[in-house]
Amino acid sequence: MLARLSNVTKRYGRTEGVHDLSLELYPGQAVGLLGLNGSGKTTTLKLLAGMLFPTQGRVEVLGKSPRENRGQIAYLSDADNLYAWMTPGDAERFMRGLYPDFNPRRYRELLAFLEVPQQSYRAMSRGQRARLRLAMVLARDARLFLLDEPLSGIDVISRDRILKSLVLEWREEACLVLSTHEVSEAEGIFERVLLLREGRLAMDALAEDLRAKGQSVKDAFIEVLS
Template sequence: MLVEMSEVTRRFGGTVAVDGLTLALPEGEVVGLLGTNGAGKSTTLKLLAGLLYPDAGEGRLDGAPPRRARGAIAFLPERGQMYEWLDVKGAAGLFGTLYPDFRPERFHELLGQLEVPSRSLAQMSKGQRARFLLAATLARKARLYLLDEPLGGVDLITRDRILAALVSEWREDATYVLSTHEVAEAEGIFDRAVFMKEGRVVLSASAEELRERGQSVAQAFREVLA
C-alpha cells in the first residue's frame, strides 16, 4: 500500500473533523473521496498531505509519515491561495525552485491542454485559475496527488477538459486522491470510491465492483450517505 492511515483522529476545538479514520490505498489507483459537506474530506486530504497532524493515530506514505514525505506529495487545496502577480513564466520559476520534481515542459503542455491563457493570475477567470493551479500540481512528478475539489465551480467544458487531463497524466506508480461533489461526471475515472460521513469511512469499494452489483458510484453515494 502506498498510502496508509490507521485510526487517525483530528479535532478542531470541540469538533471532531476526522474520527478514527482507517484507509489503505495502493499504487496506481485513482480514488474518489466522496461525502457531503462537512464529512471531513478536506481535513483528510490535509492530513494525507502532512499539512495537518493527527491528534491520534498515524498516516504513512510509503512507510514514512506524510510530513517527512512532502517532497513526494502534490497537493491542490480547494481554495488555493497564490500570488496575484504570478504568470506562467513566474510560476514555472517559482514551482521549479520549490519542488525538485517540477517538470516545466509538462507544465506548459498541461496549460495548453487545459487552454489556460498566458496572463497573470490577477487577470484570469475563476475557471482559468483553477486550471492553472491544477496544471502546476500535475506538472510535479509526485507519488501521491491530492486534489481537493478540482472540478468545483467550473463549467461543464472545463470539467471535461480537467477529467481528460487527469486521465492523460495518470501513472501506475502514483496514487491520485480527489474529493469531488461531481460524482456522476467523475466516476468513470475512479478505481475506488471512498465514502465519508461524519469523519469516518463508511464504505471503500472498487467502482467497477459497485457497478457490477448494479449500482453506479452516484447511486451508491445516495444510498450510503442519505
C-alpha cells in the same frame, strides 16, 4: 502500499474532523473521496499531505510521516491561493525553484491542453485559475496526488478538460485521490470510492464491484449518504 491512515482522529477544539479513520492507498489507483460538505474530505487530504497532525492515530506515506516525505506528495488545496500577479510563466519559475520533481515540459503541455491564458492570475476566470493550479500540481513527478475539490464551482468546459488531463497524466506508480461532490461527472475516472459521512468512513468499494451489482458511484453515493 503507498499511504496509510491508522485509526486517525482529528479534532478541532470540540469539533471532530475525522473519527477513527483507517484506510490504505496503493500505487496505480484513482480514488474518489466523496462526501457531503463537512464530511471530512479536506481534513483527510490535509492529514495525508502533512498539513495537519492527527489528534490520535498515525499517518504514513511510503513508510514515513507525510512531512518527511513531502517531496513525494503533490497537494492541490481547495483555496484560491496563487499570487494575484503571477502569470503561468511566473508559476513555472516558482515551481522549478522550489520543487525538484517539477517537469517544465509537461507543465507547458498541460497549459496548452487546459487552454490556460498567458495573463496574470487576477485577470483569469475561476475556471482558468483552477486549470492553472492543476497544471502546476500535475506537472510534478510525485507518487501521491491529493486533489481537493478541483471541480468545484467551475464551468462545464473546464471540468471536462480537467478530467481529461487527469486521465492523460495517469501514471501506474502514482496514486491519485480526488475529493469531490460532483460525483456523476468524475465517476468515469474512479477505480475505488471512499465515502465519508460525518468524519467516518461509510463505504470503501471498488467501482467495478459497484457496477457488477448494477450500481453507479452516484447511486452508491445517494444510497449511503442520504
